[in-house]
Amino acid sequence: MNPMTPKYVVILISVLIVGLGCGYSIASSTTKPDTEISLEPTPTPKEESKPTPNVAQISANLKDRDTLLRILSRVHDSTEGFEYTENQLKELQANPENKVYSKVLQKFVQSRLNQEVASFQTISDSVNPRSLLITTDDQHAYMVYMKKDYSHDGIWIVSGFMDYMPQENQINEVYTSIPLTEAPGDVKEWAQSLLKQPEWRKEFRTFGDRTYALIKSSSSFSDSVELEEVMNSAGEVYISYQSYQYAANSNMDLINDYLLLELKGPGIRDVIFQNTYSNFPLLEGKEPVPGDEGTISHLKDSIVLDQKFMELAAMGKIRGVEYGIGAPEAEVVAKWGKPHEVGSRQVEFQRWYNYQLSFWPPDHKIGAIRILGASVPYTLAQIKKTLGNPKSEVNGVDGVWSLLYQAGDYELYVNASTPTGQIESVMLKKKE
Numbered sequence: 001m002n003p004m005t006p007k008y009v010v011i012l013i014s015v016l017i018v019g020l021g022c023g024y025s026i027a028s029s030t031t032k033p034d035t036e037i038s039l040e041p042t043p044t045p046k047e048e049s050k051p052t053p054n055v056a057q058i059s060a061n062l063k064d065r066d067t068l069l070r071i072l073s074r075v076h077d078s079t080e081g082f083e084y085t086e087n088q089l090k091e092l093q094a095n096p097e098n099k100v101y102s103k104v105l106q107k108f109v110q111s112r113l114n115q116e117v118a119s120f121q122t123i124s125d126s127v128n129p130r131s132l133l134i135t136t137d138d139q140h141a142y143m144v145y146m147k148k149d150y151s152h153d154g155i156w157i158v159s160g161f162m163d164y165m166p167q168e169n170q171i172n173e174v175y176t177s178i179p180l181t182e183a184p185g186d187v188k189e190w191a192q193s194l195l196k197q198p199e200w201r202k203e204f205r206t207f208g209d210r211t212y213a214l215i216k217s218s219s220s221f222s223d224s225v226e227l228e229e230v231m232n233s234a235g236e237v238y239i240s241y242q243s244y245q246y247a248a249n250s251n252m253d254l255i256n257d258y259l260l261l262e263l264k265g266p267g268i269r270d271v272i273f274q275n276t277y278s279n280f281p282l283l284e285g286k287e288p289v290p291g292d293e294g295t296i297s298h299l300k301d302s303i304v305l306d307q308k309f310m311e312l313a314a315m316g317k318i319r320g321v322e323y324g325i326g327a328p329e330a331e332v333v334a335k336w337g338k339p340h341e342v343g344s345r346q347v348e349f350q351r352w353y354n355y356q357l358s359f360w361p362p363d364h365k366i367g368a369i370r371i372l373g374a375s376v377p378y379t380l381a382q383i384k385k386t387l388g389n390p391k392s393e394v395n396g397v398d399g400v401w402s403l404l405y406q407a408g409d410y411e412l413y414v415n416a417s418t419p420t421g422q423i424e425s426v427m428l429k430k431k432e
Contacts, residue, residue, distance in 0.1 A: 081160035089152045098155040101130070101146055108144070108158045109134060120144075121227065122242065127277065129159070175213075175230045175237075175261045183260060187212050191260055198334055200243070204263070204271035211268040215241055216258040218334060222246045222322075224255040228276055235269040242277040245322075296336050299353035302377050305414075305426070306386055313428055314408030318369055321355070325410065325430055329364040332357065345370075368429035376423045380416050383423070395419070406431075 084092075097103045102120075109117050115136035124131035129147035136142070143162040149155050180191055186207050191214050194201050200223075204213040217223035228240040239261070246255060263271070298320055303309065309319055316325030323332050333339075339350035347368070349356040354375040360367030380401060384390070390403040396419070403414040413427040 080162075082158060084157060089149065089155075089157075092155050092157065093152040095155075098157075099153070101148075101156040104156040104158065105132065105134070105144060105146065108161075109136065109142075112158075113140075113142070113161075115140065122277075123228070174232050174265065175263050177227070177259060177261055180258075180260060183212075184210075187260075190214075191258075195258060202239075202273040204237075206268065209266075211237075211263040211271070213237070213239055213261045213263060213271050213273075214258060215239070215273065217243070217256070222255070222331065222335075224257075225259055226256060227259050227261075230261065230263075232263070232265050232268070235265075235267045237263050237265075237268055237271045238274065239271060240274050240276045243275055244279050296352055299336075299355045300375065302375050303371060303426070305376070305378055305383060310387065310405070310407050310412070313410055313412050316410055316428070316430065318371070318428065321369075323357075323366060325366050325369065325428065327366045329359040329366070332366070368427060370425050370427040373422055373424040376426050378423050379420060380414065380423065381420070383414050390414075 092098050105120060106117055109115050113136070115138060118135045118137050120132050120134045122130050123133050129145065132144045132146065134142040134144055140163065144158060145160045146156055147159050149157055180188060180195075183191060184207070187205075187210075190205055190207075191212075194203060194214055195216055197216075198218060200218050201214065201216045204211060206212075215225050215227075217225050222245045224244045224246060226242045226244065228242055229238075230240075231238045241259070301320065303319065312319050318324065322335070336352050339352055341351040343349055343351070345356070347358045347360075349358045349370065351357075351372075354372040356370040356372065357366050358368040358370075359365060378386075380403060383403060387405060391406045392404045394400060394402040394404075399417060401416045401419050405412040405414070407428075409431055410428055411431050413425075413429075414423055415425045415427070416423050
């Protein structure tokens with residue numbers, strides 16, 4: 001992502017959609033082909049249903065997430081739970097996508113509820129099990145309960161859900177989440193200046209009688225922000241959010257670059273931001289700054305050349321390094337900052353500590369990764385003992401001793417300047 005051109009995601013309410021994909025199918029009927037799993041819900045006792053408001057009423061009521069959560073916590077009139085047989089769990093385990101909770105969640109909403117997700121938000125203190133507040137395109141609100149089953153390879157399953165439609169005038173707005181394109185001119189100018197910055201930012205500003213808060217992720221393609229809660233107490237607004245890093249091959253259109261909130265209520269004096277959960281290390285409670293020591297210090301660590309290393313190499317990846325073959329240059333620079341060196345060694349490279357990356361035209365994605373000897377504490381003899389005999393071997397040609405190992409569609413070159421000396425570099429690239 002170009003930091004000068006942030007993506008704008010239009011949302012229904014305060015939380016943007018993150019990481020949705022396909023999960024598994026849960027059908028409402030009891031007769032299905034053998035290849036499809038059928039789950040029978042076990043409903044809890046229900047009270048008499050409340051009148052259903054019209055769509056306009058619901059749309060307005062769904063804007064205030066915090067009051068909606070408080071109402072939902074007291075409602076138990078439509079909870080349904082699920083139980084799974086061992087055969088069903090084993091079949092779910094066979095699909096690796098079921099290890100991603102957002103994919104499981106989306107498929108559940110599509111197949112069991114016959115709806116499309118407009119937004120979702122983790123609202124529980126724990127991430128496993130986790131409770132999520134879901135809104136759908138038809139203006140419904142649901143509580144969905146999920147858990148990770150470690151006895152079946154860490155798959156996520158839906159353990160229950162609750163349907164709720166808020167009534168007219170039950171909710172008063174505390175905030176509204178708006179896309180940048182719909183912001184007033186002065187707010188847009190302020191927000192755009194922050195969105196151009198490469199690092200995570202959390203700021204608020206008052207324009208006359210209107211107060212706005214902005215939370216933005218870094219310029220990395222993989223960083224995303226998810227709103228958790230907003231509370232207003234006597235003019236002090238508390239905003240809780242979560243930060244995520246996703247795989248380089250994730251759907252970029254579903255990653256949330258920023259949240260822009262218009263805060264409601266008179267006399268707002270201060271806004272306090274709190275990161276309540278992150279799936280990557282924080283530095284003193286804050287998101288890392290691109291290129292600082294805490295962000296790239298792992299590029300000085302020694303690698304372990306073993307069979308696990310080769311398994312990841314077969315996928316174009318280096319163990320412990322977030323970017324592999326095919327990652328865009330813009331994303332690497334956004335996260336790691338400016339390289340320590342730009343040079344040429346047969347092809348041009350950019351170096352961060354002990355890693356040299358070559359970005360190949362025309363799309364400027366990583367084509368080769370070279371790890372310098374300071375991070376490779378081995379000799380050629382030790383590598384042969386650990387990895388076995390190479391596919392080919394070069395002995396002293398032009399003063400280079402080199403071993404070539406095949407790793408799937410990739411090649412791993414292990415190089416030294418003497419037959420008994422320390423390794424000077426290891427290079428991974430795609431087989432030509």
